[in-house]
Amino acid sequence: MSAQPDLLYSEEEEALRAAVRDLLADHCDAAAVLARAESDEPHDPDTWKALTEGMGLAGLLVPEELGGQGATHREAAVVLEELGRAVAPVPYLTSAVVATEALLDCAADDLLTELATGRRVAALAVALHLGPGGDWDTVRLEDGTLHGELTGIADATAADVLLVPADDGGLYAVAADAVTVTPRVPLDLTRPLATVTLDGAPGRRLGEAGPAVRRALRAGAGLLASEQLGVADWALTETVRYLKERTQFNRPVGGFQALKHRLAQLWLEVVNLRAAARNAADALTTGEDTDLAVAVAQAYAAPVAVHATEEALQLHGGIGMTWEHPVHLYLKRAKADSIAYGTAGAHRQTVGELAALPTP
Structure with a gap:
């Protein structure tokens, strides 16, 4: 029988919380978020750079041998608590958690190393409203290139690489500049949505999408x-x-x-x-x-x-x-x-x- 989990915050987690909260107070106060939400660029690159290059938080879930922190979901959860408390307009959940988890399953070590630095951002091209048990849309694989349209993709406008599921059952890495990303007006202006259109986009097969x-x-x-x-x-x-x-x-x-x-x-x-x-x-x-x-x-x-x-x-x-x-x-x-x-x-x-x- 397994031991009961200790759900209290550890000293390390509290120290991480304090550091993230201080950083967000300096870079992401309410006035700054309000101003950015009303602009044409909802993402805050300065805050993202401070979180990733300054603190290495984009690589929390990435193993140390790949340039990450080798931390756990508990530490990532503390970071997300503080990001939620600041409604920070950064692609942390979509890139440092969701896309990173997909890449970990595919053992895409090179992409994981790039995401861990925060210099590249990835987005899983699955509609934001879909849960773990849902059925997601796929694009067509024809003559080695990808064709189709995917809607409701969170933080696609900030992504350098998109992780796209195709009808052959594979998950493909596609450069953002090889597709058309059309922003849509979301309810939450701090987490933008977009439609992604692929018209003969080249992709690299990473593994099984399922x-x-x-x-x-x-x-x-x-x-x-x-x-x-x-x-x-x-x-x-x-x-x-x-x-x-x-x-x-x-x-x-x-x-x-x-x-x-x-x-x-x-x-x-x-x-x-x-x-x-x-x-x-x-x-x-x-x-x-x-x-x-x-x-x-x-x-x-x-x-x-x-x-x-x-x-x-x-x-x-x-x-x-x-x-x-x-x-x-x-x-x-x-x-x-x-x-x-x-x-x-x-x-x-x-x-x-x-x-x-x-x-x-």
Whole structure:
């Protein structure tokens, strides 16, 4: 019988959190994210460079012999918590987690080394809404080149290389400059979506798409819960701070009993989300009950993150309804994340199947 996992943060993980939070405070404050979200270039290259070249975080999941850090999903989860707390417009989840996991399955050592440095960004050309158990679209392989169109690809506009599944069952590495990437207007302006069109694009076959894509989407779903935890935790913390400062009838609004109850309920939800997200990250690290842990985390994470950000917007009153306040960025990230890598309903169905529980 395996030992119970320790879901508490280690000293090393807390030190990593502090370093990432300090870096984001310097490079990615709310005003900077708001300004970039309204621009034509949603990604922040300076923050990405600081995270990758400065701290080596793009290579957390890459083995040391390939130039990475050789860390675990637990450390990557801590980074994603902080990125979620800052709604940082960087392709960390899509490149350093999802694409990296696909490349690890294919043993594409040269590409992994390039991604570990952060100088190259990769994106898995599978629609963002698809979960680990979903069926993804493929392109046609004709006369050695790739043809077709793939929609809803997250962070394709920032990618140097796309990992494209084809109808022969293979996963192909395709240079971004060999395809047409058409940006689409997303709900979450900090994580852009695009349509990728391949018209005779050359590609390098990396391996079998089936296991690589499923592994990548499972890791994406599991660690997305940590990003959603960061979003929810920011919403709770900032709302409590604001309600302590805002006064009505010469007393802090946060002292009103009805608001105390709402905040207490939200705190309980965030605490439970932390446990579910940490369990998913630990399961991805150990390989024990991974599918169930990921499904449980995603079944719980999306409703909590959306609820926390909706409460933040309402309890901030009039200022929360303005574009100048960043709360709308967090609500949009929470809403977009709620359908990323599978909906909560789909993951609840997976939980029922894995635990042999009847579902409606």
